[in-house]
Amino acid sequence: MLKQTRARGVAALVLMAAGTMSMATQSDAAWPTKPTSLIVIAGAGGGSDYTMRLLARELEASADQPISVVNQAQGAGVVGMTTYVNAAPDGTTVGQMSPFAQYRMLGQADFTSDSFTPIAMINMDPASVSVAEGSDLTSINDIIAKLKEDPTSLSISCGGGCNASWDIPFVSLMLDEGIDVAQLNLIPAQGSAAGLQELTSGGMDIVLCSLPETDALRDAGLVRNVAVFSGARLDRYPDVPTVEEETGRSATGGTWRGIAGAAGMDADLVGEIEASIKAAYDSDGFQTGMKDRGFGAVWMDSAELGAFMREHEAQTERVIDALNP
Structure with a gap:
């Protein structure tokens, strides 16, 4: 009888440990912890829509939080970028980071690399x-x-x-x-x-x-x-x-797609979001989905994306100045 009691106690401890491990696994993704919006700066059905929805699906699977994908293609993407640039820098609204330097040079918006908090690059494709x-x-x-x-x-x-x-x-x-x-x-x-x-x-x-x-x-x-x-x-x-x-x-030449937020996001929060996106990026679902559709999966962390964005500004300015003397 004593052996049975001890066995039941051990089994209960094992189950509790398993439950704790399961809860820890679910909470490993430190972001998102609240319902979140992901702004796509293009319409439904294109490459931006596909890659962003694929990423959102993998993020939801690991975090168990809803991520609303919102398409805002108006103004060739200016409206979408404006939405998340003006959002609270708390990680509940992030958006697609793609070529942006042309907007300021063409008088469509005043975005610079300082307008954003770079988080991660996930895709690059030739034109x-x-x-x-x-x-x-x-x-x-x-x-x-x-x-x-x-x-x-x-x-x-x-x-x-x-x-x-x-x-x-x-x-x-x-x-x-x-x-x-x-x-x-x-x-x-x-x-x-x-x-x-x-x-x-x-x-x-x-x-x-x-x-x-x-x-x-x-x-x-x-x-x-x-x-x-x-x-x-x-x-x-x-x-x-x-x-x-x-x-x-x-x-x-071509395009690239990543994730960014409003300027001034807390560095620890950026690290949490970057880690969650990297886990989603590395998942079989994301990698297979990108490969099946022929999209190039390319990773850059927050620092690398920030440097890339500054290079993009310089290169775009050089090209547009040459085309509009």
């Missing part, structure tokens, strides 16, 4: 050039030749805000080809998905965006990718040539 299936433009060289004849002849969707991640490498290439880039018909869109829909309906001649964002329409036979701004062909898209292969010019 690509896509046309509608059946278009007479079958290569990047066809596009160059057409624009040399008449720089205003093509409607070009920036896949988001113009003078940003997708069109800067394209415009830089046209500049190198001697085209009067000031006359290019660059048209902003509410994200890449909206630009691609315009392409398939005949409202655009070209869309500049990442390759993964074209997957569904390409697989449906509606869109054709003619070139990618990367140093080598991407493993997932071996049939898409690089711009350098086609033109002989080294031309790379």
